[in-house]
Amino acid sequence: MRSKVELTLVIVALLIIGAGITYYKIAVLGFSMHPDRLETVWSVESTIDFKADGGPVKITFNMPDNSYGLVVTDFHEESPDYNFKVVGEKYKRRAVWTSKGKVSGPQRIYFRADIYRRGNASTLAGEQKPALPKINQDYYTGIYLDAAKELIGMAKSKSKNSLDLACRLIDLLNAPENHPQAGLLLKIKRDTGGRLDLVRDLLAMARIPSRIVRGIFLQEDNRLKKLTSYLEIYTDGKWNLVNPRTAKVENPKAFLLWQRGGEALLEVEGGSDSKVRFTSMANRISANKAAIKAGKHKHSWLIDFSIYSLPLYSQNTFKLLLLIPFGALVVVILRNLVGIQTAGTFMPILIALAFLQTTLVVGMILFITVVCVGLIMRFYLSHLNLLLVPRISAILVFVIFIFLAISVIGHTFGYDAGLRVTFFPMIITSWSIERMCVLWEEEGGKDVLIQGSGSLFTASIVYVLMKNQFLGNLAYSFPELLLILLAIILIIGTYTGYRLSELRRFEPMGRD
Amino acid sequence: MLITTPARLRKRNIIGMNKRNVIYIGQNNKRKYYPRVDDKLKTKVLAQKAEIAVPRLIGVARYQSHAKMLKEFLADEPAFVIKPSKGSGGKGILVIVGRDGDCWLKPSGEKVDERGLRRHVSDILSGLFSLGGKPDVAMIEELVNFSDVFDGFSFEGVPDIRVIVYKGYPVMAMTRLSTRASDGKANLHQGAVGVGIDIGTGFALNAVQNGRPIEIHPDTGKVLKELKVPDWARFLELAAQAYEMTELGYLGADIVLDQEKGPLILELNARPGLAIQVANDHGLEDRILTVEEEFRKVSRRPHERVVFAMQNFTRHDREGEIDN
Structure with missing residues (x-):
């Protein structure tokens, strides 16, 4: 009797683990039961142009990060005259090119990132409630401080929650013609760094953490893209992407975050007139292939300690x-x-x-x-x-x-x-x-x-x-389906009913 | 009807292969006790110790050197059987019925000289007949002097009685009669006749060949219902004793009848087949459950178990014809 209970427990455990892993791989890692299902992956190509001054050149370029629904699975670069390396880890990675010798004249470097959309890839490694950004108190004195407080008060009076408050605050600042306080504050925006910085400062005064990010929205149109600035506002334990031009919360699913906070996008030492252009292309590849690629990049242990970590020929075996x-x-x-x-x-x-x-x-x-x-x-x-x-x-x-x-x-x-x-x-x-x-x-x-x-x-x-x-x-x-298979084999192993052949063998005994 | 339904079989208490393996063998027969029945020499030694009637063991040839001593050793034995201890399917059994000068005689009248006898023992020792070719030992035992009560019931050879013993209680019995169709083999699915034997009386119940009931033996013309096992209680008691000896809860005992010595256990089986249910036209399960209940309630000696079985496992539907 005890062994029967034990067996039942083992079978149930096998079924749960097997089905659980399968479900996790489908729901979270993006595997598909159907081998022919395709997923969209994007290639975002950045073209870096600059003029070299004739000496050694060093370019550092901020790399796109995993954000919201997107995972950067792979990247390639093309720069024949430069040595390439990646410095920093995780969300602070930068691509660094150093010239092999002295260079002069117009230079061009290509950098391509493969991006794959995956449910909850945004997990920015256990982010705690972020600290409020520091405000330079020198600017907000006298009438400016009063104006800021009034604006915050106006936004607060109508808002339901802090995200709403942030949006209203942006709205107010977007319409200085209706609100003299906003106009007044915008006059000092050159000193504070820009309109977005002003918004950030005001939010900080309202005790709402926020930061400025830059990135592009991926679409299937293969057009030139420009990095656009957005505000990330932290409320209710997560970051919300807010478009500062429309004061609306954006769906971040297709937002490729390239630059966050104070990171510099591009630094060129020994060159000038640098500029970056972005082009995005959409491709369709097998869902499972994409999931494995993305899983490898995210270091999901299910992928790292699995058949996919083996060399290709043993995978075939x-x-x-x-x-x-x-x-x-x-x-x-x-x-x-x-x-x-x-x-x-x-x-x-x-x-x-x-x-x-x-x-x-x-x-x-x-x-x-x-x-x-x-x-x-x-x-x-x-x-x-x-x-x-x-x-x-x-x-x-x-x-x-x-x-x-x-x-x-x-x-x-x-x-x-x-x-x-x-x-x-x-x-x-x-x-x-x-x-x-x-x-x-x-x-x-x-x-x-x-x-x-x-x-x-x-x-x-x-x-x-x-x-x-x-x-x-x-x-x-x-491969975890084998656990379910094992459970089925165990169940059959305890089957004590008749075999189909016995219904024939004992047929004479079944007669009335 | 080509096939029947599980419900009908359950109603008839039929046990299927899976249930036999998982429950009756799996829960009753400990693997460590299997050698007690799979190794015929072990069975023999255990039986002699327990004073259970078996054909007498004359000797055992364990080493090749023993083969040379055979002639001397067997000088006083007129008839004997040499068989591999772990043989399967009746292979490697040499029956000697008498002597003719320096030679021995097989039942067919064929002569075997000393070299032939030695070679046979040597073949057994090197594992020619054992499962998987493992080295074996050769047993020499006395030839059973078969009683003539079963004459004419079998096409060739002498039938033995198979008794299924569950936790020491004999629950069902049958005998298998070879036919021309079964090529002299007592294998039911090859066309041998299976005759169910009533546990209460030792009388034939019904007979089947190829799953169909028959009345007379197809080759000898004997009326199968006339088959009666004499001294039936002793058969059952012998079978019941095998339980204490082997400690196997689900057991098949093959018993032969010697003219002078009465019933003797020839072989035991830890995985007895299910054809016995067809031969008896009765399932095993209800009887096993009855035993299960008794087993929990009281502990009985072999003789008492036989009495219980004879009272409970007799067939009522033929009461008019069976007098006890």
């Missing part, structure tokens, strides 16, 4: 290996629920693997030929009363001869399909012949026929399953 448990499930179902007899428990799986190379019909014909010829030769061995290991070894030699004969004869008559016989596992084939022969001697030819056809039938089903593209992609994209 696993593509096949991951399907074998499905074959085992077929064997379990056919044996324990249907009641089909097979020669050797997992022999059908190995035969199915061979079928993958030979195709089904050719494989069937080849296998039946090999086994039949092998059986005839094996019957001769019976008379010799050999010990087990020498006997199997002798069969193995026979099997190699049969392979050779089929290949040579087939090739001579122009049927190169015969060459594929070598894909059958020799050892397993030898053992099958041995087992079938023993079965023939002990139980008779009828049983050999039943088990033989049972094996081939099972192998065919396993073959069809392994050949299935959808299942292949599913097993490869969601």
